[in-house]
Amino acid sequence: MYWEKEIETMDRGGLEKVQMARLRETLARAKKSVHYGKLFAEMGLDAGAIRTVADVGKLPLTTKEDLRENWPYGFLACSRDDLIRMHSSSGTTGRATVIFHTESDVAAWTNLLARSMYMAGMRRSDVFQNMMTYGLFTGGLGFHYGAEKIGALVIPAGAGNSKRQIQLMRDFGTTAIHIIPSYALHLASVFTESGYDPRRDTKLRMAFIGAEPHSEKMRRKIEEFYGFKAFNSYGLSEMNGPGMAFECPEQHGLHIWEDNYIVEIIDPATQKILPEGEEGELVATTLMREGMPIIRYRTKDLTRIIPGPCPCARTHRRIERIKGRTDDMMIIKGVNIFPIQIEKRLMEIPGVGTNFVIILDRVDYGDQMTVKVEVQRGFFGGNLQQLETLRRRIVEEIKTDILITPKVDLVEPDSLPKSEGKAVRVIDNRKD
Amino acid sequence: MISYQLSIFAENKPGRLAAVTRVLAKEKINIRATTIATSDTFGVINLIVDDPRRAEAALTKAGMTVTLNQVLAVVIPDQPGGLDRLTQLLLAEGININNAYGFVLESHKKAVFVVSVDQIEKAEKLLDKHGFQTLDAEALSAVEPFHYMKY
Ligand SMILES: [Zn+2]
Numbered sequence: 100m101y102w103e104k105e106i107e108t109m110d111r112g113g114l115e116k117v118q119m120a121r122l123r124e125t126l127a128r129a130k131k132s133v134h135y136g137k138l139f140a141e142m143g144l145d146a147g148a149i150r151t152v153a154d155v156g157k158l159p160l161t162t163k164e165d166l167r168e169n170w171p172y173g174f175l176a177c178s179r180d181d182l183i184r185m186h187s188s189s190g191t192t193g194r195a196t197v198i199f200h201t202e203s204d205v206a207a208w209t210n211l212l213a214r215s216m217y218m219a220g221m222r223r224s225d226v227f228q229n230m231m232t233y234g235l236f237t238g239g240l241g242f243h244y245g246a247e248k249i250g251a252l253v254i255p256a257g258a259g260n261s262k263r264q265i266q267l268m269r270d271f272g273t274t275a276i277h278i279i280p281s282y283a284l285h286l287a288s289v290f291t292e293s294g295y296d297p298r299r300d301t302k303l304r305m306a307f308i309g310a311e312p313h314s315e316k317m318r319r320k321i322e323e324f325y326g327f328k329a330f331n332s333y334g335l336s337e338m339n340g341p342g343m344a345f346e347c348p349e350q351h352g353l354h355i356w357e358d359n360y361i362v363e364i365i366d367p368a369t370q371k372i373l374p375e376g377e378e379g380e381l382v383a384t385t386l387m388r389e390g391m392p393i394i395r396y397r398t399k400d401l402t403r404i405i406p407g408p409c410p411c412a413r414t415h416r417r418i419e420r421i422k423g424r425t426d427d428m429m430i431i432k433g434v435n436i437f438p439i440q441i442e443k444r445l446m447e448i449p450g451v452g453t454n455f456v457i458i459l460d461r462v463d464y465g466d467q468m469t470v471k472v473e474v475q476r477g478f479f480g481g482n483l484q485q486l487e488t489l490r491r492r493i494v495e496e497i498k499t500d501i502l503i504t505p506k507v508d509l510v511e512p513d514s515l516p517k518s519e520g521k522a523v524r525v526i527d528n529r530k531d
Numbered sequence: 532m533i534s535y536q537l538s539i540f541a542e543n544k545p546g547r548l549a550a551v552t553r554v555l556a557k558e559k560i561n562i563r564a565t566t567i568a569t570s571d572t573f574g575v576i577n578l579i580v581d582d583p584r585r586a587e588a589a590l591t592k593a594g595m596t597v598t599l600n601q602v603l604a605v606v607i608p609d610q611p612g613g614l615d616r617l618t619q620l621l622l623a624e625g626i627n628i629n630n631a632y633g634f635v636l637e638s639h640k641k642a643v644f645v646v647s648v649d650q651i652e653k654a655e656k657l658l659d660k661h662g663f664q665t666l667d668a669e670a671l672s673a674v675e676p677f678h679y680m681k682y
Contacts (some may be wrong), residue, residue, distance in 0.1 A: 486575070509575070
């Protein structure tokens with residue numbers, strides 16, 4: 100049931116002691132880096148002033164811009180000879196950020212993934228198909244190492260090539276997969292087209308889904324189609340990658356591994372620390388990273404800490420599924436909207452297919468939102484009235500949620516660009 | 532007799548109908564009649580063809596969203612009041628017409644009216660009783676293609 104029972108169920112007092120000891124080491128190491136060395140000297144930071152875990156709030160925040168400005172080695176706290184691995188963020192805007200790992204960093208990260216997957220129920224008897232991009236992206240290698248540590252048989256399938264993925268599952272009796280949620284839905288349609296039913300024709304029993312925010316409805320849709328449990332995984336490359344927080348069998352929030360990270364929730368506008376339970380931006384400090392410690396990193400991910408204990412008896416606090424990223428937020432007619440709100444609504448409507456895209460335009464100096472929605476294969480009954488009714492329902496449902504009337508276009512199944520990587524949900528054509 | 536109509540979901544963009552006819556031409560399937568119903572950005576292409584099942588399979592294989600629905604292909608006199616008699620009869624029995632379109636078989640003599648209704652079996656019996664002739668898929672396919680073009 101537990102990978103490391105003692106640490107996973109340690110009482111808060113004990114856990115904070117571990118955090119405090121590791122924070123001290125982290126600060127001492129960070130000081131050796133060009134960036135923190137200079138910053139601590141400028142601030143006149145006295146490590147002695149940090150006495151409790153809560154004092155971490157006195158330390159400066161670190162942003163993606165800081166990582167970019169110090170590219171590539173300005174955060175390094177060890178000799179380059181000690182590094183054994185580098186990873187990079189997907190870098191959709193600006194220069195990608197680079198993270199370096201020492202041998203002990205990779206070992207600690209691997210252990211967190213093993214702990215996470217074991218918590219969700221994966222064992223050495225499982226056959227694990229890792230359907231994530233390998234390479235610079237952390238999702239591939241991270242899970243690969245974790246699954247090997249558990250002792251599962253790992254199929255390093257990589258991303259894409261849906262027909263081959265299904266073939267591998269069938270040939271080698273895959274029981275567990277790691278997959279991007281939007282791709283899981285796309286693969287579902289490939290299953291159907293090929294005449295296979297994953298419930299009948301595969302041995303799949305669990306999935307790890309992550310790397311993009313998704314709604315509870317989307318998870319349920321995936322679970323229902325495949326007939327397995329899908330566990331939400333959270334992480335970002337700056338904080339190692341996946342394995343930072345993970346769902347337990349309760350599937351109610353993700354335990355964030357507090358022996359490896361100190362987490363805070365801040366108000367993204369004022370940067371003030373928010374009380375437990377309030378929603379804001381997740382800020383995290385690495386506690387087990389030797390090569391490249393990062394202090395109070397602004398993840399740009401919006402979530403909250405779920406107050407109270409989890410029935411699974413793990414004491415590491417839980418974060419709620421990511422609501423969105425501060426930079427995914429769309430401002431339409433002055434209203435803040437996240438793509439996931441639209442997704443949530445769409446998933447509740449029968450007849451809606453697997454993919455959608457939001458297009459923002461400026462028409463006559465006003466914002467216009469168009470949502471292109473794929474119709475579910477099999478829904479089409481041959482009459483226009485039925486489609487028109489569906490279209491109107493989608494308009495109404497979205498309007499109820501975000502108070503903006505979207506233009507909705509129904510498109511053919513599988514006609515929107517397929518996502519074998521992270522789904523592109525928003526195309527913003529508004530240029531000033 | 533019950534006949535079949537193919538319906539294809541298509542976005543309103545250039546080349547969609549051409550894509551459909553290309554697939555059918557390649558399969559040597561004859562189109563008897565076609566109508567297109569459109570909304571703002573999407574529409575439905577309805578086709579009467581000589582081999583509906585093969586056409587359905589070919590279009591599906593080409594990645595299109597297709598369904599095959601039962602329709603009644605009713606032979607009516609091609610003269611004033613011919614269509615009216617049919618629609619009045621259906622109305623009187625509370626049968627709803629979802630979609631209807633026609634083509635002429637023999638100019639000023641016979642026309643075929645394709646009707647998609649909500650209670651097809653009831654409608655079929657009713658038409659039978661009132662002496663309307665309905666064509667099945669086979670009879671429809673025997674119709675000389677594009678005859679109605681003479682109109
Ligand atoms: Zn739990």
